[in-house]
Amino acid sequence: MADAAELARTLVASLLAGGVREVVLAPGSRSAPLALVLWAADRDGRLRLHVRVDERGAGFLALGLAKASGRPVPVVTTSGTAVANLHPAVLEAWHSHVPLVVVSADRPAALRWTGANQTTHQEGLFATHVRASATVTAAGGVPYEVGRLLAAATGVRSRLPGPVHLDVELADPLVPTAGEPDQDLPAVALTTFASAPPADPxxxxxxxxxxxxxxxxxxxxxxxxxxxxxxxxxxxxxxxxxxxxxxxxxxxxxxxxxxxxxxxxxxxxxxxxxxxxxxxxxxxxxxxxxxxxxxxxxxxxxxxxxxxxxxxxxxxxxxxxxxxxxxxxxxxxxxxxRGRVDALLEGWPGLTGPEVARTVLEAQRPTDVLLVGSSNPVRDLDLAPVGDRPPAVYANRGLAGIDGLVSTAVGVAWGTGSPVTALLGDLTLLHDASGLVVGPLEPRPDVRFVVVNDDGGSIFTTLEQGASDHARSFERVFGTPQGVRVEGLAHAAGLAYAQVDDVAGLRAALRRPPSGLELVEVRLDRTRRRALDEALRELAG
Missing domain, CATH: 3.40.50.1220 (TPP-binding domain)
Structure with missing residues (x-):
């Protein structure tokens, strides 16, 4: 096995040569050589490093960065289950053509089948859900493989961008004996690729x-x-x-x-x-x-x-x-x-999801960025009136999952360089609650999470399982109320918090742009959600 520090320096130099400027890291022991070199590159202003303790959230943070910037973004993990936790983000990236780069630290291949700690079969872990993959064990082959994988991630030749996987076998010793990694990065040159011109329209x-x-x-x-x-x-x-x-x-x-x-x-x-x-x-x-x-x-x-x-x-x-x-x-x-839809919503008792979505959209400036969650929020936004100059809107619609959207919103904020308002449901928030935790040593973007809290999966009330025939089982296996105090989550993560109960209060909460990480909770009653959906469909005749 080659010197781990040399391999790490060559890998980071190759990523920089390939245009990488943002990297997400989830800490671990086996990935220590990579972490130390990335820290030094961040210190020297050569890239911006984002450190997260939860690999699943780290994957979606990198996904949001890559989605918004259009550039490949690596997420670096240690070995073992840490790599498997990236699979949801890899799947979303595959289906939405996002250039996510998985860099997984691995134990030497000789340790497989021995029961060694945190050692599994990481080669091919993502199977058909990556555009390309490679394993490196020495610095010499790194520039070629990094260049090949970045070309695959961006789709410059294939016209099929998406996630790629680089597995990096690292042997002891994992940390330099002389303190911090202050050696210069080696000079590397990557192959350049020309893209094929599009066909005539x-x-x-x-x-x-x-x-x-x-x-x-x-x-x-x-x-x-x-x-x-x-x-x-x-x-x-x-x-x-x-x-x-x-x-x-x-x-x-x-x-x-x-x-x-x-x-x-x-x-x-x-x-x-x-x-x-x-x-x-x-x-x-x-x-x-x-x-x-x-x-x-x-x-x-x-x-x-x-x-x-x-x-x-x-x-x-x-x-x-x-x-x-x-x-x-x-x-x-x-x-x-449009007039009949507006009249129906205005006369409906209590605050509704479509009214929340419309209010959030109307509060955005043309230069703002809105991220919308799956399930009801995106469908409620889909009923809002069309604006003359709406904000840029992002969503994870590759597989339309509710996982990782808190972290995706943070990544979109960094990738666009703009404040982000994220419209999410309560279960979506809970699915990625660890994404709210941004440590005091990490840069914090400006993101406001508007959480529509109807205590459960209200989208299921609008589907077949929400019919009265399934009323006895619905709450337990579809509605899934959690009763979580969202205010407590916000305070635990150090977020500014506000609760609103009507349109006027929501407008007031959205009046100024987001500053740091904030959470606005909008509480709704979902008992009449199915009736509202049926009333809207009846308007079409």
């Missing part, structure tokens, strides 16, 4: 009744499509995290409008990763509709297996009278239904 012919469905997408892509759809007079069915919910083409009540208008659609253009609503899923599964999927990646979303064409990009036809008339019909239906 597909020019769509006019005269076909077309809608654009925009799923989860980066801000630049979503905003560009909002402008395109408006210029072409094409109805835009944009999900809450599509970043396309702006301008005259975006329809805030699209999931309700599809009840009556879907039958008239002849062509659908898909942008991003739509996952949010059943009406859209049904539309995308129809075989009597021309389905054009646009994607910059080598793979594409087509859960209904109905795609007609998959292309890099499309050009919408210049609108004629037929297109203008088609759009006016959708616009008139949206304006009428």
């Amino acid at each position: 597909l020019v769509l012919e006019p005269g076909v009744r077309t809608v654009v469905v925009a799923g989860d997408a980066p801000p630049a892509l979503g905003r560009a499509w909002a402008e395109r759809a408006a210029a072409a007079s094409v109805p835009l069915l944009a999900e809450a995290s599509s970043n396309a919910r702006s301008g005259p083409a975006a329809l805030s009540t699209y999931r309700l409008l599809l009840t009556g208008l879907a039958a008239e659609v002849e062509r659908v253009v898909v942008v991003g990763h739509p996952t949010l609503t059943r009406p859209v899923s049904r539309l995308l599964a129809r075989t009597d509709v021309e389905l054009v999927v646009t994607t910059p990646y080598a793979d594409w979303p087509d859960p209904g297996r109905a795609a007609t064409r998959v292309v890099d990009d499309v050009v919408l036809a210049a609108p004629g009278e037929a297109e203008h008339a088609w759009f006016r019909g959708w616009r008139a239906a949206e304006d009428e239904l």
Whole structure:
């Protein structure tokens, strides 16, 4: 085995040469050589180091950093179960094309099958859920493998970005004998890769009744499509995290409008990763509709297996009278239904999730950043009116899990360099409560967590298991009330805390930008959530 300190220095130098500027570290013994070199690189201003004690949260912190910055972000762990705790973040990164780089310290291979402490089979641990993997045991092969893995993570050649895994076998001694690691990093050169140019866009012919469905997408892509759809007079069915919910083409009540208008659609253009609503899923599964999927990646979303064409990009036809008339019909239906939705929510007894989401959205400036959690918060935000200049919106929609979203929000704050407001449910908060803990030696971003606390999984009340036939079992196995004092969590982690009970109080709490880590708790009663969902669907006729 090679000298561990030399291997660590070469690895960090290679990451820096590959453009890495943020690294997340979860401490451990076997990863000590890497930790010491990373500490020195952070001290010297060559990268920014984030230290977390929980590997699962560390993985999602790196995910948020990479998602928001578009650059590969390593998360470094020690050996054993520490590496396995990264699997949820790896899965989300795989499904959402995020360049997450797992760097796992490992015991020498000779110790496997011996019962040695914290020794398992880390090679291939993530199986098919990484784009590439490698194991290094000596400094000599590190620059090549780091260059190859960073190319795979960014998809520069494959057009399939995503997570990668570098397993680093480190032998004793793990720490230098002469104190801190002050030796200079070695000079390394990585292979450079040129990306293939995209294909020419597909020019769509006019005269076909077309809608654009925009799923989860980066801000630049979503905003560009909002402008395109408006210029072409094409109805835009944009999900809450599509970043396309702006301008005259975006329809805030699209999931309700599809009840009556879907039958008239002849062509659908898909942008991003739509996952949010059943009406859209049904539309995308129809075989009597021309389905054009646009994607910059080598793979594409087509859960209904109905795609007609998959292309890099499309050009919408210049609108004629037929297109203008088609759009006016959708616009008139949206304006009428929007008024009825607003009236229903305004008259509904007590504060509701859609009202909270709307208030949070309206409080954001165009330069702000909003992260929205899975389950009800993202669906409530999806009912909010369309704004002229909404904030950038992020969500973990690769697998739409509720895990790791506190840490993801912190990572997005660092990755964007902007304050973040995170709209989360109470179970989502509890799932990643350790993400609230940012030690006094760590940099703290500006993140405000708005936690909609209805004491349980209210999304299940809107699904089949929430029907009265399952009332006896519902609370125990779906509702899962926890009764946790959120204020106590906030105080334990050193967060500023406020509780609000109405829209006026929430507006007051959101009036100033986030400063440090804050938590605003909004308590709701979920006993009428199913009735509200049914009333909203009935508005569509």
